[in-house]
Every structure is written in structure tokens, then in C-alpha cells.
Amino acid sequence: MAKARREIKEKLKLIDVVIELVDARLPQSSRNPLIDELAQQKPRLMLLNKADLADPAETERWRAFFKRTGAEVLAINAQTGAGVKNIAPACKTLASALYQKWEQKGMKPRPLRAIILGIPNVGKSTLINRLVNKRQAKVGDRPGVTKQQQWIKVKQELELLDTPGILWPKFDDQEVGLRLAATGAIKDELLDYGDVAAYALRYLAAEYPDLLEARYGIERNSEEDDIVPLFEAIGKKRGCIVRGGLVDFDKTAELILRELRSGTIGKVTLEKAEHEAL
Ligand SMILES: Nc1nc2c(ncn2[C@@H]2O[C@H](COP(=O)(O)OP(=O)(O)OP(=O)(O)O)[C@@H](O)[C@H]2O)c(=O)[nH]1
Numbered sequence: 001m002a003k004a005r006r007e008i009k010e011k012l013k014l015i016d017v018v019i020e021l022v023d024a025r026l027p028q029s030s031r032n033p034l035i036d037e038l039a040q041q042k043p044r045l046m047l048l049n050k051a052d053l054a055d056p057a058e059t060e061r062w063r064a065f066f067k068r069t070g071a072e073v074l075a076i077n078a079q080t081g082a083g084v085k086n087i088a089p090a091c092k093t094l095a096s097a098l099y100q101k102w103e104q105k106g107m108k109p110r111p112l113r114a115i116i117l118g119i120p121n122v123g124k125s126t127l128i129n130r131l132v133n134k135r136q137a138k139v140g141d142r143p144g145v146t147k148q149q150q151w152i153k154v155k156q157e158l159e160l161l162d163t164p165g166i167l168w169p170k171f172d173d174q175e176v177g178l179r180l181a182a183t184g185a186i187k188d189e190l191l192d193y194g195d196v197a198a199y200a201l202r203y204l205a206a207e208y209p210d211l212l213e214a215r216y217g218i219e220r221n222s223e224e225d226d227i228v229p230l231f232e233a234i235g236k237k238r239g240c241i242v243r244g245g246l247v248d249f250d251k252t253a254e255l256i257l258r259e260l261r262s263g264t265i266g267k268v269t270l271e272k273a274e275h276e277a278l
Pocket residue numbers: 049050051052053076077078079080118119120121122123124125126127166
């Protein structure tokens with residue numbers, strides 16, 4: 001992490017606008033707080049990616065939440081490109097002070113330089129590919145810039161560093177770890193699969209009971225704190241059974257997580273903006 005941090009710090013010296021990519025299903029847990037220290041006063045564009053998998057009402061609340069920090073915020077789907085066309089205009093809006101400075105100095109505006117930062121698996125490469133539209137128009141080295149730094153032309157007014165900055169998620173908090181694991185953002189071996197599925201199921205039962213009912217045809221007794229009967233009901237419905245007719249918990253856990261991650265259960269956000277303090 002110390003090395004990654006040093007590298008990002010170096011790269012940020014060349015950057016006008018920081019594009020922070022987070023997962024719309026867990027916008028706070030998929031950030032590394034270090035980014036605030038690293039990016040400091042640089043204009044920030046926050047992208048809530050994988051918005052296709054998140055609860056739209058919650059995405060809207062998160063958008064408002066991050067906007068209050070002074071960032072520009074967009075919900076996008078890097079896979080299909082939905083919302084991606086708004087990135088360059090948002091960068092221009094963020095850089096208005098820079099344009100003013102250039103004008104005062106009588107300088108011609110040059111393309112803005114941006115970097116994409118985010119945790120692994122959040123969609124950085126998908127977004128870069130989407131932004132360059134596979135043309136991979138490398139702009140080449142800039143004078144005074146380390147040889148390996150390549151810039152990709154996104155639009156006339158925007159260039160992107162071709163390698164994203166990777167920040168590791170921070171999960172000292174067990175719940176953050178469980179949320180990240182539930183979306184597949186961290187390796188399955190790091191946490192117990194059954195625990196992750198149980199966490200996800202408990203959250204779904206509390207926040208999205210209608211989705212559970214629609215997908216698995218089960219109703220939850222809201223007084224019930226024990227998650228096992230729900231697990232069993234899903235396992236039975238979906239034929240996750242071992243010899244003797246007992247429910248195969250491992251298989252059921254796998255099924256729940258697979259269907260949650262793919263969006264088959266529905267559009268789900270695993271943390272709420274209103275619980276976060278600015
Ligand atoms: N549903 C959905 N999937 C997405 C979206 N963006 C990316 N993905 C998927 O998320 C997975 C990770 O995407 P990558 O672009 O490899 O993520 P990355 O941040 O570059 O990952 P690292 O190389 O590990 O740092 C891939 O399977 C993508 O297809 C999105 O907006 N919606």
C-alpha cells in the first residue's frame with residue numbers, strides 16, 4: 001500500500017481532475033479513505049459505477065450525499081456506457097477555476113488531465129475501454145513527464161492517464177468486509193462464504209423483503225431474528241438438497257451470493273447514505 005500510495009501521489013502531480021470510481025451498491029465501503037488525503041484539494045468527480053445493479057432510489061441519495069462534499073457525482077454503467085458521455089462535461093465544470101486561471105494569464109486552454117482511482121474490481125479497466133471507444137488513441141509522452149506515462153484522448157478537452165490508480169479497500173470494520181465480499185469485491189477465500197451469505201440474506205430480509213419474495217417465493221416473519229429458516233426455505237425451493245433431504249447450506253449460500261452479485265435477485269444497495277456522516 002505504501003508503494004501504491006507513493007505512485008499515486010506522484011501521478012497526481014500531473015492531474016487536473018481526480019475521477020474516483022466506487023461501486024454504487026456500497027459507495028462508502030468501496031472507497032479507501034486514503035483518497036481524501038491523496039487527492040486533497042483536486043477537483044473530484046465521483047462515479048457510482050455498476051448503477052445497473054444498485055437500488056436507484058439509494059443511488060440518488062448517495063449522489064446527493066457526495067455532492068455535499070463538493071464533488072461532481074454521476075451514476076454510470078461502465079459495461080453498457082450508460083452515463084459515460086457525461087464524464088467529460090462534468091470534468092470541464094469541475095475545472096472552471098483552472099480555465100479562469102488560464103484565461104487571466106492569457107493562455108490557450110489545454111486538454112484537462114484526469115486519472116481514474118478505485119479499489120480492485122470496481123470497473124476501472126471497463127470504464128477506460130469504454131471511454132476510449134477501443135480506438136486507444138494514445139497521446140504520447142508529455143515533456144517533463146515520466147516516459148511511461150501515457151495519456152489517452154477521451155475528448156478534445158479531456159485526456160486520461162492510461163493506467164488507473166489502485167487503492168485497496170479498507171475493511172478493519174467487519175461489516176465493511178462482509179459488504180465487500182457480498183458484492184464479490186474481495187476474494188471469497190478471505191471470509192467465510194456462509195457468513196457472507198447469511199449477512200446478505202439478513203440485509204435483504206430487512207431491507208428488500210419484496211425482492212426475496214418475488215425471487216424465492218418466501219415470506220419472512222419480521223419478528224424472526226434467526227436467519228436459518230430463511231436459508232432452509234431458499235435451499236428447499238431451489239433444490240439445494242443433500243442425501244436424506246437436508247438442505248445443503250454451502251450450495252444455498254453459493255446460490256444466494258451468485259444471484260445477488262449478478263442482479264438476479266434485483267437492484268440492491270447494501271448500505272444507506274443516511275447512516276453516513278459527512
Ligand atoms: N454490471 C456491471 N458490471 C460491471 C460494470 N463495470 C464493470 N463491470 C464488471 O466488473 C468486473 C470488474 O471490472 P474491471 O474493469 O476489470 O475492474 P477493475 O477495477 O479494472 O479491476 P482490477 O483490474 O482488479 O483493478 C468485470 O466483470 C466487469 O465486466 C457495470 O457498470 N455494471
